[in-house]
Amino acid sequence: MTTFHKAHPAAGARPGTLVIPAGSPPPRLFLMQYTPDTLEERELAGPAAIPADLPAGTVTWLDVHGYGDEAVIRAIGERFGMTALALEDAVNAPQRPKTERYAQHQLVISRVPMPQLDDGLILPQVCLIVGERYLVSFQERPFGLFQPVRDRIRHGVGRPIRRSGPDYLAYALIDTMVDRYYPIAEELSKELDDIEDALLEEAESETLARLGRARRRLVMVRRIAAPQREMVNALQTDDTPFVTPPVRAFLRDTYDHIAQVTELLDSLKDTAAGLSDELLSLVGQKTNEIMKVLTLMASIFIPLTFIAGIYGMNFEHMPELHYPGGYYLVLTVMAIVAAGMVGYFYRRGWMGRRRRVS
DSSP: OOOOOOOOOOTTOOTTOOOOOTTOOOOEEEEEEEOSSOEEEEEESSGGGSOSOOOTTOEEEEEEEOOOOHHHHHHHHHHTTOOHHHHHHHHSOOOOSEEEEOSSOEEEEEEOOEEOTTSOEEOOEEEEEEOSSEEEEEESSOOOTTHHHHHHHHTOTTSHHHHSOHHHHHHHHHHHHHHTHHHHHHHHHHHHHHHHHHHHHOOOHHHHHHHHHHHHHHHHHHHHHHHHHHHHHHHHHSOOTTSOHHHHHHHHHHHHHHHHHHHHHHHHHHHHHHHHHHHHHHHHHHHHHHHHHHHHHHHHHHHHHHHHHHTTOOOSSOTTTTOTTHHHHHHHHHHHHHHHHHHHHHHTTSSSSOOOOO
16 A cells, blocks of 8 residues: 555646656557447557547447557547547546546546555556547556456347447446445455454454554545545436436446445444544553552552561661561561552452442
């Protein structure tokens, strides 16, 4: 997990300035064109290979992986008539999830959480440009997010995804990304449950570290889930010609899904805050118990130290100095004092089990 870092142009740069993320690979272009009965799928050599005509009744999906060549990105934008601001939002990641309507297309910015092997998270951005007969998707790297949708298109002869337009394809892609929130939220919920069980046993420093990692992941997912919910809600309520009424019904279902996720994340946030307070309280209570034991031990030994100090002085004419049983007498007195103090502490409820107050 990393802190927030956004690629942005220099102060005063003109609108539409592209800032390519460091390390982003050169763009690879994957084209799918389909009708209810036909499908053409191939990787393009470059923007020049994009079909010049987009026939009526055919959906064209261009999936762009990588931003490493600004000239290629701008050529794609010119081919599909993208505005400079839309192209800037597509490349200058990360953006806040949102949707904006332009004259020739609808812009959709989406974010999706993806787990990593090191118990971390990445939050890649996906930009969708939805036109009347086409959809262009931009990803900084090939994350493999849309393989289920590709399989549905390949095997979907006669099914809704092949009989519908690019707005339905956009819905399928957004719904696929929203579905990826569920495993992350469920994993966080299970992690917090495990931490709560660990707290009931004993508050350890490792438990505190686990709670800290879980809270950081929770903050990262909540940061993108709330605007993602707003984006889906805007798509299914705004009057845009690029989303047809039948697709709005599917988007309402997607909105329900992301709403469930955000509500769960809000609940987990409260749970994590409560666990943090409980953990700190248990640590403080454990510290107080330790200090209590040390204080009681010191209180018992203070009078014994006083007696030992008195009889340890080297004056020649001390009482009982030459008494044969003086050593045992002093030990007996010290034992009686210690026992008396222990009994007093016990009756006060400072040692052992507390007495019930009637």
